[in-house]
Amino acid sequence: MENQILQLTIAVLISSLIAINSYRKKSLDVSGAIAGFFVMTVHLSVNYRFGAMLLAFFFTSSKLTKMGEDRKRSIDADFKAGGQRNWIQVFSNSGIATILAIAFWKLKSSQDICLDSEESYIITSIVGGIIGHYSCSNGDTWSSELGVLSDEQPRLITTFKVVRRGTNGGITKAGLQAAAAAGFVIGLAYVLPGIFTKSCTNDAFLKQLLVLPLSALAGLTGSLIDSLLGATLQFSGFCSVRNKVVSKPGPTVKRISGLSILDNNGVNVASILLTSMLTSFACLYIF
Template identity: 30%
Template sequence: MRFIIAAPATLALVYRAYSKNSLTPLGILAAALTAIAHAVHPWNLPFVLLVVFFLAGTRATHVKENMKATLTLKATGSTPSGSGEGPRTHVQVFANSLTATILTLLHAYQLHARKQGLIATGSSPDNGTLCFSWKGDLLVIGIIANYACVAADTFSSELGILSKSSPRLITSWNLKKVPRGTNGGVTLVGLGAGLLGSMIIVTTSVLFLPFCTDLDATLLPGGGQSWDVKERQALILGLTVWGLLGSVMDSVLGGLFQRSVKDVRSGKIVEGEGGERVLVASPVVIPGHGNAQKSEQEAVIGAEVKAKLLSGEGKDAVEETGGSAIEEGDHQVDLKKRYDPKNKQRKSSFGDERPSREVVTGWDLLDNNDVNFLMAFGMSFGAMAVAGWYWGVSLWTIVPGGAAI
């Protein structure tokens, strides 16, 4: 991409993110570095896809954000977030775009090598930009697939939560109903929104892809083929459906490997800041009782309770005694007294012998950013593998020098 276009476009992207508070400071830095990496590519396509994904994703995030803020809770408190998810972090930026960035740089290198090959044979490449051929350039398929999938996932998450019907857990055998915001929960509205997001990316790709013509294809080192109408239609349909499948795969991964935490009092899902894990109180070992653990009703001491105790608000719940007690800083706390409903000194905010949060679905193996990255990575390489199989092209061609393997 030409510097005269890329530079002001990157600055405009950064300014918009800053003015709209769409990204954290580190998120803005990550977005700027990602934009620069995309602008290195001689085609306009990678940079345009990045911009379209950012603008469309941001727009989807702001759709009825005040309403969405009341549907889930922030991990930092039990009140509605008020401003939706909040600015995205650098981790979230890389989770969605790192795979595409790597593929973009690899393809830029491929085009450079192809240009040098043309020059060596005495041909004259058109300003160093070479066309996109049928049965070739698997990396381009991976780049488009990445953004189609992450756009579909973003649209599905941001718009699907507004569905009037309750989401269904995609990983359950009976598709049971789950609270809004549950990882793995899907709705027809969400799937439709995901299809829309994928279509936006694929349509943009078709508009900016330099498809090979009959004349261009003869100039490619090692051959290549031009595109006809049916082949373009197959590309559009295949990548659009693949983007939707990426959204579904994200739901499957989230439902299985990402823990969903529900606030017991409100019944709403608790969302972690920046896509990180939501903390849940775990059983603790009682000093003087070996490795015995307290029952769930006695064991949970949340961060809110601990903070109040250490600040002096929970002095009535502190008693220097033996029995069922644990040490918190310089205090010794009688757990039975703290959680006994008959204890008039117990504050209602402590809960009636139960934790304030509970896990409803998923194993605690990944956070939201891990899921997004794995989905984008897997679906990008999966798209290249399928295209390679369909075209009869080795997947090794994506590696520098791999065409000779």
């Protein structure tokens, strides 16, 4: 009980500092900072490795979002300085993992585990889902933020035709490589803290390292799913007045691709859900 109180206290302190600092640096607005505080507190108080994955996603993505801002401003019609995120964006990128973390806590309290489906089928699937979640979120963000800065011309994932930068569903080799690298980083964020928080048998420990290629694949898969949904269910058009790709139809907008069914947050949630499920099943098979 004392350990749980200590872990909760540490979680609240770290989450408060990060939320306040992120608001000051315009990575989050007020609503985003409050939502971020809640999400980070849940992750860190349940399992330090969950918190490590969330923080790896948040810090790396925030850093990349601020790269090449001048170029992104000229392309992105919805550009915000610093990539400032609100509560909707926070929950769309971390809500499913937060629910899974709470489910983990209800079943295992704050105990750490070695991935082993024979020991616990449900827990292994939950942890796999969280790994898949942040691999997808990080993969999509890295792919988008670095892909748009690439000199390579993007191609629409459904037709492979060259499209304007900023088109939903546009992919580049650099973007796909970034997605895999982003997933690998999430795998590292899960595996490395486990060296200090959980003792596994030698065979089990070595098997945990399979999280690294699995998370890299999840990052790539999540990015591809996101691009496919963006190309088909999210509208992209070129505005002749603003001279930019926009996400809503209008009298001065010529359609490029997609239907006005999902917005960017909806695409994120759908791709995260699908990737989490796939990674969860993969963990049950592998571990």
